[in-house]
Amino acid sequence: MGVIGKPHGVRGLVRVNSFAEESDSLASYPLTDRNGRRFALAWLHDNVAQLSEVTAQGNRPITDRNEAETLTNTELFTPRSSLPAADEEEFYLADLIGLKAMSESGAEIGTIAAVHDYGGGSSLEIMPGALLVPFTRAAVPVVDVSSGHVVIVPPAEVTVAP
Incomplete structure (x- = not known):
């Protein structure tokens, strides 16, 4: 669904490349990385987002540039069941x-x-x-x-x- 890019600034913001049909819709999907770590994001402007790790205790915003740097090139996935149904004559x-x-x-x-x-x-x-x-x-x-x-x-x- 997307890839986390480089950090933006010093407060943990990141650039995110969305592959969703509507880029902004990426924030509405449950997102995981390849290891099952869960994320949520909130768009701030253009392709810059505040990323949070979703834990059992709730969302933990990533506010540190160094932690944001470790996430560069992390691929974001969503379960197939979260995607809208394909129209007739369409498929994923x-x-x-x-x-x-x-x-x-x-x-x-x-x-x-x-x-x-x-x-x-x-x-x-x-x-x-x-x-x-x-x-x-x-x-x-x-x-x-x-x-x-x-x-x-x-x-x-x-x-x-x-």
Whole structure:
């Protein structure tokens, strides 16, 4: 959902990069890091936020720059159940993981193991064989999450083993 950036000032404020559709909505989600540590944030301006650690005793604001520095590059996650339902014909990229990848003729190619995005557009990693296919309408013309499969039409330069 987001990544904690560099500290802002000396009072523990941090820059936060939000990946939510509406950046401001990040403050409304329950947030955790990879280790399960829970956080809450309150936006102050632009991408600057007051971060608090959520503990059994309540929210503990982070008010020290040194502690804020230790959180730089911490990824923030939210449970799937906290996200709004996808509209019809829409899905979350995480929903693709585990779907069967089929050829146009219906032959099973493999299973989507990961969705990668390095800035030039998403790609699907299909196992076995670590086949990478660009996630475009031309290469993936059918996405049917409810029936658990996608149809793959690999570009000519991508070889699919028989």
